[in-house]
Amino acid sequence: MASKSIKLKARAENGETTVKALIKHPMETGRRKDKESGQLVPSHYIQEVSCSYQGEPVMTAEWGPTVSKNPFLSFTFMGGAAGEEIEMSWKDNTGDSDSASATIT
Amino acid sequence: MNTNMKRRLFLKASVAAGTVGMAASAGLLMPRTVLAAWNEAAFKADSMGAALKAGMGSDAVTESAEVTLEVPPNPENGAVVPVAVSTTLAGTQSIAILVEKNASPLCGVFTLGKRMKSQISIRVKVGESGDVITVVKAGDKLYSARTPVKVTIGGCG
Numbered sequence: 001m002a003s004k005s006i007k008l009k010a011r012a013e014n015g016e017t018t019v020k021a022l023i024k025h026p027m028e029t030g031r032r033k034d035k036e037s038g039q040l041v042p043s044h045y046i047q048e049v050s051c052s053y054q055g056e057p058v059m060t061a062e063w064g065p066t067v068s069k070n071p072f073l074s075f076t077f078m079g080g081a082a083g084e085e086i087e088m089s090w091k092d093n094t095g096d097s098d099s100a101s102a103t104i105t
Numbered sequence: 106m107n108t109n110m111k112r113r114l115f116l117k118a119s120v121a122a123g124t125v126g127m128a129a130s131a132g133l134l135m136p137r138t139v140l141a142a143w144n145e146a147a148f149k150a151d152s153m154g155a156a157l158k159a160g161m162g163s164d165a166v167t168e169s170a171e172v173t174l175e176v177p178p179n180p181e182n183g184a185v186v187p188v189a190v191s192t193t194l195a196g197t198q199s200i201a202i203l204v205e206k207n208a209s210p211l212c213g214v215f216t217l218g219k220r221m222k223s224q225i226s227i228r229v230k231v232g233e234s235g236d237v238i239t240v241v242k243a244g245d246k247l248y249s250a251r252t253p254v255k256v257t258i259g260g261c262g
Contacts, residue, residue: 016222059225060218061213061214061215061216062216064209066204067229067230068186071228073226075225077222
């Protein structure tokens with residue numbers, strides 16, 4: 001499924017793969033007030049992010065609302081070669097989720 | 106009487122089958138059983154100690170030179186503060202990132218798979234000047250590093 005919210009890139013070098021991901025998400029803490037209405041903006045943030053390589057979970061993360069808006073995440077794992085696929089998915093506190101896959105270059 | 110008994114049996118059997126079916130589909134939908142439900146207690150905790158106890162199992166933390174935390178000391182905008190964590194500790198299981206002065210200090214907990222190199226970069230919000238702390242769990246012990254950060258524009262308003 002094509003993902004609109006995740007930009008995923010992975011690059012293999014010296015037996016390691018570096019993954020970079022940019023997720024489009026408001027990451028509202030629930031503490032911010034709308035400037036015009038003065039009402040609190042309801043919280044809306046990603047709670048779970050996971051990344052897998054060949055079906056094996058490489059990293060799973062739990063996030064709180066204090067991760068920045070449009071989160072950027074980068075990490076490195078051992079192994080991986082050009083042409084192979086990695087997958088990433090997220091789930092937020094409203095039940096929304098998305099996933100994306102990318103080919104390692 | 107007889108039909109009643111049969112009905113009971115039928116009900117029992119269908120309930121049992123339903124449970125098995127549900128368990129199976131849950132297993133299919135969520136292969137990462139390692140990942141428990143989102144740790145609400147840890148993320149809602151308003152103090153460092155409580156967040157660590159709930160999120161990492163303990164608040165007994167040792168500062169370690171083997172944990173590296175890179176944060177710009179004077180980020181212009183508190184809403185986007187890049188944080189990079191790496192460690193040379195062997196057997197790293199998870200990495201937590203906390204911002205001391207935020208209303209809920211715990212930002213994120215990363216559980217590392219076997220392949221994962223102990224190295225993560227992310228961007229976080231820093232509400233007011235204070236310390237950014239990372240806690241690394243290796244061999245069931247907690248190690249930390251902290252860096253003071255001064256923000257001019259808070260990131261949580």
